[in-house]
Amino acid sequence: MQERGRQTRARLIEAMRRAIHDKGVSRASVGDVLKATGAKKGSLYFHFQDKDDLALAALNEAGEDFHDFVAEALSRGATPEEKLEAFFQEVLAQHSAKGFVGGCVFGNTSLEMADADARYAELMQDVFEDWAGQLAAVIGTAQEAGRMRPDVPARSLARQALATIEGGIMFARLSKSEQPLRETLETLWALLGAGDDSARAPRLTGASA
């Protein structure tokens, strides 16, 4: 693909990501994307078969960016606990910065599309399993070092963290305050047995801290 074609494709994807974030998959339209980019219809259908093709490409790219976001946050700490803590902190900071509006695009898309279209469901499963895999690697290292409870498999604890975080984001969106998400993360931290050696809570800063 020519450089100009690549740029057009990238702009179409970016506009669809924005539309999905703002309105959800069902209400995001090809019209939104054409309006936002100024691209011609023929150009869009040169790059993408139909709206779903574009929406799935947009969500796939969002998933890749999220992979990098998780990896970057986890890379900040030296110990496994510090890595998890840095990730929790980033989750809180990101949603706090958005005023707890919009939530998690993967959670939103899951609830919206799980029953409607298997392609979206599969892609969301991939995103969550990738996320769980990254957390499980850190949790497994902490377990081996005797610094996190060893009686539940790392992958199960990682999936639990995901489920909890998605629920906590939902509660924070309802109250438009960080308190429910903060409480959820602090409780998760205690339940994982993280930092038990020093009996400390995770160091989470934020709007109300």
Added chain:
Amino acid sequence: MQERGRQTRARLIEAMRRAIHDKGVSRASVGDVLKATGAKKGSLYFHFQDKDDLALAALNEAGEDFHDFVAEALSRGATPEEKLEAFFQEVLAQHSAKGFVGGCVFGNTSLEMADADARYAELMQDVFEDWAGQLAAVIGTAQEAGRMRPDVPARSLARQALATIEGGIMFARLSKSEQPLRETLETLWALLGAGDDSARAPRLTGASA
């Protein structure tokens, strides 16, 4: 209100509950309700100010029914652990019976309406806090009896259970299988320290059991 008026009101609410369950609040319409009930427009607007008034009444009634559902499940066990186990079992059974389609109407409504309309957000908070209160009472009793971890407040553990269950339902909907929800409930059980005296997993039966 006359008996006939009460019956009409109840039928309108029931039809709106169905529409919200099937399509979500935004897409559920007065037209759906009129079609399903055969009621006249004038009759609907005699009972309800507008669509939101009807939708909020429908969700409020769903919340009351859910309160009873939780109370009934918790009443089945003799000990606090058995009560929680019975509730987990009911959650798994209910969503399994629906083939993991549709999910939790309160979770769906929360994600759909949290940013759009504070009245829905407040009602959903009330439903979740009522649910958390019922679980917290059981967890608190278990803590006092030394049968559940005492280091995290019962209310925080209860909210954690809710967040986890909502996330677990989402994962089960993505895969259309009970495995993710079952794993979530079993992990939650271990994290709560429930049944630690016998080191047993919760007794959850279901489609794949």
